[in-house]
Amino acid sequence: MSSVAKKPATAGNALAKTAEKPVQKRVRRTADEARRLILDAAEKRLARQGPEGLRLQDIARDVGISHPAILHHFESREGLVRALIARTNKQLRDSLLGALGDGDASRDAADHIGHVFEALSDKGTARLLSWLLLTGRATEESDAHNIMGEIVEVLQDRREEYARETETAAPDKEDTLFIAMLTANAAFGEAIVGRQLAEAAGLDQDGIKRFRKWFAKLINDHLETER
Amino acid sequence: MSSVAKKPATAGNALAKTAEKPVQKRVRRTADEARRLILDAAEKRLARQGPEGLRLQDIARDVGISHPAILHHFESREGLVRALIARTNKQLRDSLLGALGDGDASRDAADHIGHVFEALSDKGTARLLSWLLLTGRATEESDAHNIMGEIVEVLQDRREEYARETETAAPDKEDTLFIAMLTANAAFGEAIVGRQLAEAAGLDQDGIKRFRKWFAKLINDHLETER
DNA sequence: GGAAGTACTGACATTCTTGTCAATATATTC
DNA sequence: GAATATATTGACAAGAATGTCAGTACTTCC
Numbered sequence: 422m423s424s425v426a427k428k429p430a431t432a433g434n435a436l437a438k439t440a441e442k443p444v445q446k447r448v449r450r451t452a453d454e455a456r457r458l459i460l461d462a463a464e465k466r467l468a469r470q471g472p473e474g475l476r477l478q479d480i481a482r483d484v485g486i487s488h489p490a491i492l493h494h495f496e497s498r499e500g501l502v503r504a505l506i507a508r509t510n511k512q513l514r515d516s517l518l519g520a521l522g523d524g525d526a527s528r529d530a531a532d533h534i535g536h537v538f539e540a541l542s543d544k545g546t547a548r549l550l551s552w553l554l555l556t557g558r559a560t561e562e563s564d565a566h567n568i569m570g571e572i573v574e575v576l577q578d579r580r581e582e583y584a585r586e587t588e589t590a591a592p593d594k595e596d597t598l599f600i601a602m603l604t605a606n607a608a609f610g611e612a613i614v615g616r617q618l619a620e621a622a623g624l625d626q627d628g629i630k631r632f633r634k635w636f637a638k639l640i641n642d643h644l645e646t647e648r
Numbered sequence: 649m650s651s652v653a654k655k656p657a658t659a660g661n662a663l664a665k666t667a668e669k670p671v672q673k674r675v676r677r678t679a680d681e682a683r684r685l686i687l688d689a690a691e692k693r694l695a696r697q698g699p700e701g702l703r704l705q706d707i708a709r710d711v712g713i714s715h716p717a718i719l720h721h722f723e724s725r726e727g728l729v730r731a732l733i734a735r736t737n738k739q740l741r742d743s744l745l746g747a748l749g750d751g752d753a754s755r756d757a758a759d760h761i762g763h764v765f766e767a768l769s770d771k772g773t774a775r776l777l778s779w780l781l782l783t784g785r786a787t788e789e790s791d792a793h794n795i796m797g798e799i800v801e802v803l804q805d806r807r808e809e810y811a812r813e814t815e816t817a818a819p820d821k822e823d824t825l826f827i828a829m830l831t832a833n834a835a836f837g838e839a840i841v842g843r844q845l846a847e848a849a850g851l852d853q854d855g856i857k858r859f860r861k862w863f864a865k866l867i868n869d870h871l872e873t874e875r
Numbered sequence: 876g877g878a879a880g881t882a883c884t885g886a887c888a889t890t891c892t893t894g895t896c897a898a899t900a901t902a903t904t905c
Numbered sequence: 906g907a908a909t910a911t912a913t914t915g916a917c918a919a920g921a922a923t924g925t926c927a928g929t930a931c932t933t934c935c
Contacts, residue, residue, distance in 0.1 A: 472783065556698040610832065613836055
């Protein structure tokens with residue numbers, strides 16, 4: 422895999438202008454495509470190996486390009502990280518709000534909670550965001566604010582609507598907020614320590630599923646007693 | 649703060665053997681003390697700045713020693729990290745089991761949960777462990793297994809004892825496990841995304857307290873319906 | 876008070892990583 | 906098909922981080 426065989430030219434010296442023909446194939450992508458591939462690779466590295474896995478040379482190797490190409494597209498390593506944050510935030514937002522707005526066969530918390538857990542565990546999104554938060558990035562620019570706000574808003578609307586239909590008491594907004602917070606916390610926690618704890622407890626993949634269901638039921642029960 | 653003024657000797661050449669008197673003060677600690685100070689500094693850096701803050705030179709500067717001194721005590725950076733893992737695990741274990749075994753004015757979950765959250769947020773223990781878990785360390789050697797197992801055991805004993813006293817049905821052990829898992833997940837999640845989410849929701853410090861209480865009540869209610 | 880053990884240091888070596896630059900190959904436009 | 910734009914590359918520069926080493930100063934033990 423080492424690059425010894427290739428030694429085409431770069432002999433851009435004053436000499437060597439003779440008969441050297443440019444025989445060197447090069448893949449050329451559109452800028453958008455290249456950025457996408459690079460971000461994909463960075464995402465995988467980060468999810469798998471954590472912070473220390475985010476090295477330009479490694480990512481470049483994964484994509485099959487040279488590392489200056491990454492700098493060309495993102496200016497700096499920091500730029501790459503920012504782009505990764507932005508994209509991840511956007512994906513998460515779409516994923517969460519999409520799941521919530523999905524038809525309205527909703528109303529039952531288990532569904533929502535399942536979606537949240539999946540959205541966060543998908544591609545290691547939670548791991549990725551966790552690292553970004555741990556390193557203090559994604560503090561100012563993060564859309565976390567908006568996302569959380571929007572979601573609580575949607576949930577609260579749902580609950581109020583339901584309360585109207587069933588002519589029960591309107592739910593407390595802080596209660597809705599706390600439910601959202603607990604779910605988010607639990608999902609993040611699971612992404613990080615979940616596997617360890619599950620192993621420690623002798624739970625297999627199926628056990629984790631049971632845990633999620635148990636949690637959904639816990640929330641459902643709470644919703645009912647609040648009514 | 650730069651070290652320009654000091655240029656004592658090191659002139660260990662064959663020459664310069666003349667009248668140079670060893671005038672250089674040096675602080676000398678016991679090995680244990682030195683290790684403790686180094687670990688303390690490392691812990692702080694890690695909790696504050698995340699993974700990237702764990703640089704030998706920085707830690708050395710914090711302690712007021714040279715960085716080879718750290719290598720002298722811990723062999724390598726990796727050795728330092730391992731020692732940090734071990735100490736943190738031990739502290740957490742003691743803290744958690746200590747809180748649980750505390751008298752037995754327990755029985756009410758709110759107390760336990762409060763202790764768990766405090767133990768994990770203390771000194772950024774959760775942040776620290778999160779990073780260790782994110783980077784894939786602390787997988788084999790971690791005492792997480794034992795800790796989790798012991799805690800579930802203690803909790804289950806409590807519940808069974810209580811069931812006997814009140815002559816109610818004995819609780820399901822998996823239910824106890826899930827409660828512990830949820831609490832752990834939530835506490836870890838809060839350590840990482842908690843501040844962000846709280847800010848996003850416009851919660852102040854007091855709001856976070858309310859959240860914890862709300863959570864404790866949620867668990868308490870669940871315990872009661874299980875009975 | 877001398878000897879032995881060891882905590883500690885400065886200087887250096889090595890390796891790794893980001894970033895720069897000039898040159899090259901490919902796509903697009905006229 | 907020539908001109909332009911730009912995605913891509915190899916080689917190099919600069920800096921940072923861990924680790925090595927020989928030597929220095931403090932403590933303890935006899």
